[in-house]
Every structure is written in structure tokens, then in C-alpha cells.
Amino acid sequence: MSNSVVAKRYASALFELAQQHGQTATIQEELNELKKAFRDNKGLEQLLSSPRLSVAKKREMIADIFKGVNPIVMNTLFVLLDAKRMNEAQNVFDEFHQLANDAAGVAEAKVYSTRPLTELETNSISTAFAHKVGKQSLRIENIIDPSLIGGIRLQIGNQIYDSSLSAKLEKLQRKLIGS
The missing domain is CATH 1.10.520.20 (N-terminal domain of the delta subunit of the F1F0-ATP synthase)
Structure with missing residues (x-):
């Protein structure tokens, strides 16, 4: 922007x-x-x-x-x-x-995944996350990122929702090392 x-x-x-x-x-x-x-x-x-x-x-x-x-x-x-x-x-x-x-109640989003998302998955993600940013729907750009191992990483503006397997493994590693 x-x-x-x-x-x-x-x-x-x-x-x-x-x-x-x-x-x-x-x-x-x-x-x-x-x-x-x-x-x-x-x-x-x-x-x-x-x-x-x-x-x-x-x-x-x-x-x-x-x-x-x-x-x-x-x-x-x-x-x-x-x-x-x-x-x-x-x-x-x-x-x-x-x-x-803004006028249409739409937000731009980037979804990082290990494989291309199906239309059903894209619609589900749009429905699930649009309300979190106060919009009616998301216009999703799917970006393939094999380093995620599994799951998705979603970026809407400056907000990031990361449920990727690699992020969960990093979090677990930090917990184990920090203990």
C-alpha cells in the first residue's frame, strides 16, 4: 500500500x-x-x-x-x-x-501451502478468516511453499496466521530448548 x-x-x-x-x-x-x-x-x-x-x-x-x-x-x-x-x-x-x-467488503490474502488449494479449501479459508478482519470475504492468492511441510500460512495485510507444520515444529523446539 x-x-x-x-x-x-x-x-x-x-x-x-x-x-x-x-x-x-x-x-x-x-x-x-x-x-x-x-x-x-x-x-x-x-x-x-x-x-x-x-x-x-x-x-x-x-x-x-x-x-x-x-x-x-x-x-x-x-x-x-x-x-x-x-x-x-x-x-x-x-x-x-x-x-x-473496502467498498465490496473484501480483503486481499496470501495463503501459503505445500500444494495448490482446491476451490472448496479456498472458500472455507475465506469464510473462516474474513470475519476475523471485519470483511465479508477474502480474495485469496495461493502461493506454493514446500518448506511449510504441511498446513497453511495465511497473510491478510499485516496479520499472519500460521498453522503450518514447520511453525509448530519451531515452536516445539523453542519450548524444548527453553526448558
Whole structure:
């Protein structure tokens, strides 16, 4: 999560527009893809922030690269470009996701397990832990981590719930050594 006041303002404006047009979920998905594009292509943000290219040329590049993107998202990119705030783009995307998740009563969660979780297991984890963080559901990203030996480790924001076998063994070891 960003601490950028600028990103929060742009994200709030984008979120209000998305809500007005009933496109919050669609825009959230598109912003996920844009975030991946910016993250995977480090030079893209640098290129769009470069003073060597004119704003018109940068607009043309954005229009070509992100052809087919929702007009609201495209206009947001143009506004960031015109305001010389392209370096805040990923922070704006993050802030938007937070606003959309809060409005929907959803929290982002990472579940570390030794194998891919089934849909039933994912739903069970979401149901069991969502209320602990005051949300209606969790949007779970499953990360495979064989070092857990068994069980799961769940991270929701800065909270971690660890019921992995490796954590239990470490706890037992500390008890035995401390005795």
C-alpha cells in the first residue's frame, strides 16, 4: 500500500467515476493487468516519465500500448501523464484496489501451502478468516511453499496466521530448548 497523498487523490477520483458508471469490477481487473504491464516492463514507466519525449508522443504511445483499455482507465493514464505523475501510476492502481475492496467488503490474502488449494479449501479459508478482519470475504492468492511441510500460512495485510507444520515444529523446539 502506498503512502502517497497524490495517488490517493487520483485513485479516489477514479473510484468515484467507476462507481458512477457501474464499472468498478471491470476497471479493477484492467488495473491489475496494467500493474503487471508496468511491473514487468520497468522501462515503460521511465519512458513515459522521460523529459526527452513530448507529451503528445507519450499520449500516442499510451494509446497504442493500451489499445482496448476502458476509456475511464485510458483517461486516467492521460491525466497522470499531463500532470507529470506517471511515476505514481502503480500507487494509484494499488489505492484503487484498496478502495474497491473496502467498498465490496473484501480483503486481499496470501495463503501459503505445500500444494495448490482446491476451490472448496479456498472458500472455507475465506469464510473462516474474513470475519476475523471485519470483511465479508477474502480474495485469496495461493502461493506454493514446500518448506511449510504441511498446513497453511495465511497473510491478510499485516496479520499472519500460521498453522503450518514447520511453525509448530519451531515452536516445539523453542519450548524444548527453553526448558
